[in-house]
Amino acid sequence: DVKVTQSSRYLVKRTGEKVFLECVQDMDHENMFWYRQDPGLGLRLIYFSYDVKMKEKGDIPEGYSVSREKKERFSLILESASTNQTSMYLCASSSLRLAGGYEQYFGPGTRLTVT
Amino acid sequence: KNQVEQSPQSLIILEGKNCTLQCNYTVSPFSNLRWYKQDTGRGPVSLTIMTFSENTKSNGRYTATLDADTKQSSLHITASQLSDSASYICVVSVPLRYALNFGKGTSLLVTP
Numbered sequence: 001d002v003k004v005t006q007s008s009r010y011l012v013k014r015t016g017e018k019v020f021l022e023c024v025q026d027m028d029h030e031n032m033f034w035y036r037q038d039p040g041l042g043l044r045l046i047y048f049s050y051d052v053k054m055k056e057k058g059d060i061p062e063g064y065s066v067s068r069e070k071k072e073r074f075s076l077i078l079e080s081a082s083t084n085q086t087s088m089y090l091c092a093s094s095s096l097r098l099a100g101g102y103e104q105y106f107g108p109g110t111r112l113t114v115t
Numbered sequence: 116k117n118q119v120e121q122s123p124q125s126l127i128i129l130e131g132k133n134c135t136l137q138c139n140y141t142v143s144p145f146s147n148l149r150w151y152k153q154d155t156g157r158g159p160v161s162l163t164i165m166t167f168s169e170n171t172k173s174n175g176r177y178t179a180t181l182d183a184d185t186k187q188s189s190l191h192i193t194a195s196q197l198s199d200s201a202s203y204i205c206v207v208s209v210p211l212r213y214a215l216n217f218g219k220g221t222s223l224l225v226t227p
Binding site: 004031033040042048050056090092104105109 | 215219
């Protein structure tokens with residue numbers, strides 16, 4: 001079974017702090033994704049990566065950056081956390097370069113609260 | 116405008132009853148359509164995936180249908196159980212693109 005793990009289930013940070021969210025997948029997938037999920041808005045893509053050191057902006061990249069130094073690990077970075085970044089963050093991975101043809105496997109999510 | 120619309124937004128049913136969730140999309144061209152189940156506080160888990168040529172797919176008590184001509188899909192849950200209480204998300208993908216188009220989900224509550 002595919003397993004996608006995220007470093008924390010719950011996280012509380014202060015405004016202005018630098019925040020790192022880590023995601024690891026164990027199925028050698030090429031593609032990895034970061035989403036945020038908010039009530040009434042559904043899942044929105046922040047960034048994705050289709051290969052090591054490669055990244056593409058999603059729909060809402062502002063205020064975020066990512067890092068993919070190893071194939072199995074994809075990190076989301078909030079350079080200076082703000083209260084409007086309080087949300088559920090979901091990581092996902094999928095195989096093959098054409099992600100549309102194959103399903104994405106999601107991690108359990110990290111609920112981040114910025115105070 | 117969201118290209119994937121789900122209805123109803125929320126639904127409450129009695130345990131043992133059947134229900135049907137709807138998904139209408141305008142995404143084009145179309146690659147495939149997925150239904151995900153998301154328990155509260157957890158990540159989404161895939162229930163079914165259908166390509167353009169498929170019009171029905173089952174996974175236990177879950178049956179998804181697809182009408183690519185009218186761009187409509189439905190998810191039918193038979194003999195509902197308390198554990199079916201979750202959010203159900205319809206996701207449509209486009210060929211040669213990484214990004215998926217997500218519906219906002221239908222929140223289902225199954226009561227005893």
